[in-house]
Amino acid sequence: MEKVILVTGANSGIGLALCERLLCEDSRLQLCLACRNMQRAEAARSALLTSHPDAHIDLLHLDVGSVRSVLHAAHKVKARYNRLDYLYLNAGIMPNPQIDIKAFFKGLFSSNVVKMFATAEGLLTQQDRVNKDGLQEVFATNLFGHFVLVRELDSILCQAGQTSRVVWTSSSNARRSAFSLEDVQHRLGTEPYASSKYASDLISLALNRHNNSQGLYSSVICPGLVMTNLTYGILPSFFWTLIMPIMYLIRIFTNTFTLTPYNGAGALHSLFLKKPESLDPRAKYHSLTSGMGSNYTQPRQMDIDDDMSEALYVKLLEMEKAARKRLKEEDDNKQAYKKYLNQTE
Numbered sequence: 001m002e003k004v005i006l007v008t009g010a011n012s013g014i015g016l017a018l019c020e021r022l023l024c025e026d027s028r029l030q031l032c033l034a035c036r037n038m039q040r041a042e043a044a045r046s047a048l049l050t051s052h053p054d055a056h057i058d059l060l061h062l063d064v065g066s067v068r069s070v071l072h073a074a075h076k077v078k079a080r081y082n083r084l085d086y087l088y089l090n091a092g093i094m095p096n097p098q099i100d101i102k103a104f105f106k107g108l109f110s111s112n113v114v115k116m117f118a119t120a121e122g123l124l125t126q127q128d129r130v131n132k133d134g135l136q137e138v139f140a141t142n143l144f145g146h147f148v149l150v151r152e153l154d155s156i157l158c159q160a161g162q163t164s165r166v167v168w169t170s171s172s173n174a175r176r177s178a179f180s181l182e183d184v185q186h187r188l189g190t191e192p193y194a195s196s197k198y199a200s201d202l203i204s205l206a207l208n209r210h211n212n213s214q215g216l217y218s219s220v221i222c223p224g225l226v227m228t229n230l231t232y233g234i235l236p237s238f239f240w241t242l243i244m245p246i247m248y249l250i251r252i253f254t255n256t257f258t259l260t261p262y263n264g265a266g267a268l269h270s271l272f273l274k275k276p277e278s279l280d281p282r283a284k285y286h287s288l289t290s291g292m293g294s295n296y297t298q299p300r301q302m303d304i305d306d307d308m309s310e311a312l313y314v315k316l317l318e319m320e321k322a323a324r325k326r327l328k329e330e331d332d333n334k335q336a337y338k339k340y341l342n343q344t345e
């Protein structure tokens with residue numbers, strides 16, 4: 001049977017470019033585009049089918065920021081497929097980003113300028129909000145929903161005699177100092193994005209510790225700076241177009257300016273080709289692009305440790321348990337109310 005691959009946030013940007021690259025690699029793959037907006041998902045499927053008319057592409061409704069939707073989607077996946085070879089955890093948000101202009105100009109004339117362009121450290125803040133599950137939206141979308149999805153799919157990910165892969169789209173913006181075990185959702189800070197991406201680095205390490213023996217391998221990638229809907233939310237698209245020559249110039253000094261979704265998906269694609277046993281669980285695989293435009297992948301060690309990753313893993317398990325309990329209570333209440341209405345009719 002052909003490999004089954006599920007990609008979250010597959011209807012645009014890096015996720016869509018990954019699907020295109022995977023189909024170029026092997027057009028017989030069974031691709032499942034897991035998206036919250038079915039109209040955009042249909043458009044993505046049509047675009048992929050234009051270049052790969054015989055491709056097997058399914059759509060799945062998944063709002064990764066809602067625990068109920070994650071559980072429902074996982075149920076559907078298990079009913080549809082009896083195996084899952086690759087699970088790309090790519091959906092992500094950066095709501096209401098703000099650039100600190102003063103810090104930008106200060107950084108421009110400092111020795112840290114290359115690092116600033118590569119990681120955006122000290123430049124970006126976001127305004128988060130609480131979602132329907134009572135969780136911080138950035139944490140829920142970028143990390144927790146994906147964590148629950150992996151856990152819920154473990155019966156088709158961890159099968160005897162076969163290996164499966166989970167790949168997180170993290171970021172160079174992930175930073176230890178933006179994350180705290182006492183505030184894993186980043187309720188109190190102004191860098192929920194950096195915190196959520198650092199948390200994904202930690203969780204990937206924990207998943208390897210807990211699941212390698214069952215044949216499940218987790219990896220983390222960074223796509224570099226890519227022009228997508230996410231970056232068009234930071235600065236308007238006309239501004240990016242205006243400064244594009246400067247961006248190509250900066251690329252000579254920092255190979256992290258991958259710029260196109262195709263180049264950004266390079267590391268995701270290269271992990272597809274690598275044997276799981278050859279992967280380094282402590283490395284982040286970076287999509288890079290040289291000044292001359294050649295696209296390559298390079299592993300770089302992450303600033304993570306086992307104790308912290310285990311502590312976060314335990315916290316997420318507790319939060320998952322609480323979320324499941326809350327949903328069950330909601331369902332029970334609904335059932336009881338329906339019964340009451342039936343009796344009073």
Ligand SMILES: NC(=O)C1=CN([C@@H]2O[C@H](COP(=O)(O)OP(=O)(O)OC[C@H]3O[C@@H](n4cnc5c(N)ncnc54)[C@H](OP(=O)(O)O)[C@@H]3O)[C@@H](O)[C@H]2O)C=CC1
Nearest residue numbers: 009012013014036063064065091092171225226228229230
């Ligand atoms: N662009 C960049 O420079 C970088 C991006 N990244 C990461 O790459 C990943 C892909 O982002 P990118 O392609 O740039 O941006 P896009 O905005 O183009 O893609 C994000 C995708 O995630 C989906 N998504 C967002 N929220 C949810 C949700 N609740 N449920 C399901 N899907 C959701 C979006 O769907 P919809 O269309 O419905 O919004 C979209 O398909 C993200 O994780 C991002 O953090 C990391 C480093 C740099």
Ligand SMILES: CC(C)CCC[C@@H](C)[C@H]1CC[C@H]2C3=C(CC[C@]12C)[C@@]1(C)CCC(=O)C[C@@H]1CC3
Nearest residue numbers: 116117118119120123171172173225234243246
């Ligand atoms: C004159 C221009 C080149 C000025 C651009 C400055 C900033 C807008 C960008 C410099 C570094 C960028 C960056 C990101 C967003 C845009 C910058 C802050 C990301 C945070 C986007 C999302 C990520 O996950 C990582 C990126 C790191 C670099």
